[in-house]
Structure formats: C-alpha cells, structure tokens
Amino acid sequence: MTDTDIVIIGGGIAGLTVAKGIVEQTDFSVTLIDSKLEANMRRPVDFDARVIALAKRSVEEIRRWGVTLPESVAIKHIEVSDKGAAGLCELSADKFGLTEFGEVVALQRLGEALFSSLQTSRLKRITTSVENISVSQNNHQLHLANKSSLNCKLVIIADGGRSSVSQSLGFSYQQTAYQQTAIICNVKMSERHENKAFERFTANGPLAFLPFTSSPQENTKNEYSVVWTIAKDQADRLLNLSDGHFIQQLQKAFGYRKGRILTVGKKDAFPLALRHADRLIQHRSVVVGNAAQTLHPIAGQGFNLGVRDAVSLVDALKPVADPGAFDALNIYQQTRKADRSNTIGLTDSLVTLFSTSLAPLRIARNIGLLGMNVSHSVQSQFVKQTTGFN
Secondary structure (H helix, E strand, O other): OEEOOEEEEOOOHHHHHHHHHHHHHOOOOEEEEOOOHHHHOOOOOOOOOOEEEEEHHHHHHHHHOOOOOOOOEEEOEEEEEEOOOOOEEEEEHHHHOOOOOEEEEEHHHHHHHHHHHOOOOOEEEEOOOEEEEEEOOOOEEEEEOOOOEEEEOEEEEOOOOOOHHHHHOOOOEEEEEEEEEEEEEEEEEOOOOOOEEEEEEEOOEEEEEEEEOOOHHHOOOOEEEEEEEEEHHHHHHHHOOOHHHHHHHHHHHHOOEOEOEEEEOOOEEEEEEEEEEOOOEEOOEEEOHHHOEEOOOHHHOHHHHHHHHHHHHHHHHOOOOOOOOHHHHHHHHHHHHHHHHHHHHHHHHHHHHHOOOOHHHHHHHHHHHHHHHHOHHHHHHHHHHHHOOO
C-alpha cells in the first residue's frame, strides 16, 4: 500500500492544471490517476485539433504557475451580432486597458505543456482507473484497477462531467437539458483573422468563430475554430451533409465577415446541458472543473470557471498541514460560491435570451446589444465577468 497526500482523479486539462498549482504552491505530495494519461500526451496536433479560449485571467494564472502557452493566438477584438437584426456590439481590448481578452490554444498543446511542466518528485502518475473508494475519518483508501491500493488525505475529482467517482462519494447534481447540440469544427477562411473573435446569435443558438493556428511554422492566419449551436433535431441533418453543402449552411449562418469559408475539417457533435454540483465538497473530497459544473459553450466560460476553481483550491490548501481538513475545503467552497453562481447564471440567461426566435425576446436582445455598444460602463462589466476579473 502506498501513501500520498493528495490524489487527483482525471488527467485532462482540469486535473493537470490543479496538479500544477499544487506542486508549485504547496509542499504536498500528489498522485495523478488517469487510465489514458500517457496515451493522451502522444496524439498529434493538426488542423482538426480541438481548441479552447482562455480568458485573460486564466492565461495569467497558468503563466504564474510557470507554464508557457504554446502557439496560442490572442483575442484582441470581439464582435457580437444577431443574425437578421440590427443588434451589434464591437469590443477592442485596448479600450479597456488590456493587451488582449484572452488566448486561443489547441487543447492538446496546452495539455502537453502542463504535462511536461510537472517534472517533480512530489508528483506521481499512475495510468489506471479507480474501482472504488473506502472512506474513513482521516483518509480515503482508493482501490485501483491495477489491483493496487492507495491512501490519501484528499481526493480531488477532475474527471469530467460524467464522473462516476463523484457520485460514489456523495456528490449530487442538478441538470437542465438545452435540447441543443454543439457542432465543433475548424475552418479556413479567405481572409485573415486579425485576432478577432465572433459570437453570432441565430434562431437556433449561438455561433462562435475563434481565431487559431494549426501550424505556426507555416504562419497560418486565416483559421478559425467553430462552435455552432444548433437545435437538436437539426444536428444530424447538418452532420450528414457533404463538406461543400455544410460550408454553404455555415456560411449562410455566419455571413461573409471574414470572406469565404474555403475548407472545413473533421466535425464533432456534443449534446448541451447545464449540470452543476449542489456542493463542491464532501468528506476529504472536492470537485473541480467539469466535474463541478458543465456549462453551455456560449461566451466560453466553462473551462475558465474550472481554472478559477483550481486557483481557489490551491489558495485554500497553501496554509494548512492537512489538505483534507474541513476548514480548508470549506474555504474553497465559500470562495467559489459567488463566481460560480454569477457565471452559471450569466451563461444560462444568455442561452435563454439568445436561442429563441420569439419576437419580444429578439427585440429585447437587439436593444441590449445596441445599448451595450454605446455604453462603456456596461461593456466594462461584461468584460470583467468574461475575462475572469469580476
């Protein structure tokens, strides 16, 4: 039987981020458990790589922990519009004293950067899965699929929105299905992105275009990662179209803001729902990232909320000798309350307001966009929330 201070279950971006924070900011020993940990770090990065938009604060926190963001693209301008209506708001980072609103990076590249930075004797990696957990007053005993056991003082659950481990430890969730599907793909445009991101609202849901580069060596400046929210019953029809016909439909939804869509890569689809834990802590266990809350991709807040989970948890663990002590975990839960509530509320209300064709709501959202476009104070509040500094 092996002992460690902290076990992190889940070697994805959330798990790697919190692991990096703990080894950089505390003296605790950490064991990271994921059945696909090594394999996930060896996949190639190409044009079809999934990407993430890191808010300004997320970028700063990750860099503060000594991680260099590899081959990222800064978002310096954002255009928010409503298809078929006058509603339009344009934001530029320099007007708010910022160099950028955030950065777009391939998930695989970010994972590799975090993974390679975790070279320390205080972190151990185990490529296996957890079969069950025995709970006692002073520790947890994890029984692993490789037939070994592990004692720890704290279990951090970071294995995503479908975590079976969290439920086995008593975490309960609320869930709201949006009856929407997110189609994710990357495209090449006829014009350069010029560090500009787009959020376009349609009758079926929001459509986001995020600037990125699949091959910095080739100086690609005309690539976008697309998150297209569509009504659930229309998703299969779009996914079954040829690339040419799919591009026609996407161009119709987006318009010609960056010229013509030249090519489209692999298309993936995910059902959308709001799912969030009622509590972030149980006895000697916590949830972070998507295991704590899974949000709609509108406004790109889900992963960034998870980064702030990691920052708050690390801060709560810094001054304590026992990482599983209730007082420390309760501080984490309390410091996350307002941010979680505000971000979940913002995301959910935007989905309701901007995923409808009802005339009164369309009029209201267009008035809101037009008003926001001329009000610096309203823009500032929105920017604070979405960049993580509210």
